[in-house]
Amino acid sequence: DIQMTQSPSTLSASVGDSVTITCRASQSISSWLAWYQQKPGKAPKLLIYKASSLQSGVPSRFSGGGSGTEFTLTISSLQPDDFATYYCQQYNSRWTFGQGTKVEIK
Amino acid sequence: VQLVESGGGLVQPGGSLRLSCAASGFTFSSYDMSWVRQAPGKGLEWVSYISEGGSTIYYADFVKGRFTISRDNAKNSLYLQMNSLRAEDTAVYYCVRDRTYYDSSGIRGDYWGQGTLVTVSS
Numbered sequence: 001d002i003q004m005t006q007s008p009s010t011l012s013a014s015v016g017d018s019v020t021i022t023c024r025a026s027q028s029i030s031s032w033l034a035w036y037q038q039k040p041g042k043a044p045k046l047l048i049y050k051a052s053s054l055q056s057g058v059p060s061r062f063s064g065g066g067s068g069t070e071f072t073l074t075i076s077s078l079q080p081d082d083f084a085t086y087y088c089q090q091y092n093s094r095w096t097f098g099q100g101t102k103v104e105i106k
Numbered sequence: 107v108q109l110v111e112s113g114g115g116l117v118q119p120g121g122s123l124r125l126s127c128a129a130s131g132f133t134f135s136s137y138d139m140s141w142v143r144q145a146p147g148k149g150l151e152w153v154s155y156i157s158e159g160g161s162t163i164y165y166a167d168f169v170k171g172r173f174t175i176s177r178d179n180a181k182n183s184l185y186l187q188m189n190s191l192r193a194e195d196t197a198v199y200y201c202v203r204d205r206t207y208y209d210s211s212g213i214r215g216d217y218w219g220q221g222t223l224v225t226v227s228s
Contacts, residue, residue: 037126049212049215087149095140097149
């Protein structure tokens with residue numbers, strides 16, 4: 001099974017900051033990686049697919065990068081609506097999610 | 107696109123539940139579908155996958171032999187039959203639109219239902 005490791009688990013930042021979340025796969029997953037945003041009591045929302053493709057309707061301040069085993073999600077200029085938990089997900093073989101990164105207000 | 111889960115509730119350990127997911131707003135029969143769960147305060151966990159026609163099915167190891175995924179394309183519905191339930195199966199269960207072979211973009215998991223809560227407790 002492919003394991004996904006996200007870091008950090010928690011990230012404290014201010015409105016306007018640029019933040020980066022990292023996700024590592026236990027083996028190569030090519031570019032079969034997605035990023036989701038989840039707010040309390042809500043279903044996850046797809047932000048990025050195929051490592052770097054922005055889902056329709058998602059603000060351009062969200063960007064994804066990487067391939068193979070190392071991936072990043074960058075949020076440039078954090079907005080109040082961005083404080084949430086973020087998950088990476090591999091879909092190269094079945095689905096596996098990272099443990100999540102909570103982005104909180106500093 | 108809408109995915110609406112139902113069938114969750116309180117069940118005793120060892121009991122059974124059948125979850126349903128009613129799909130609308132897209133050609134259900136052209137999409138693979140998945141179930142994902144989230145225990146209270148925990149992360150996301152993939153449960154099961156079914157191909158568009160139902161011929162290919164996968165399960166996470168922790169539900170193999172206990173859960174059965176199925177679909178009825180005529181009714182635009184996805185199901186998850188859960189037997190021999192355990193306390194650790196307590197979670198919100200989400201129905202998720204997976205891929206279609208008519209879209210080569212590589213997108214998967216673009217629509218999720220609101221989830222249905224399953225509580226396993228005596």
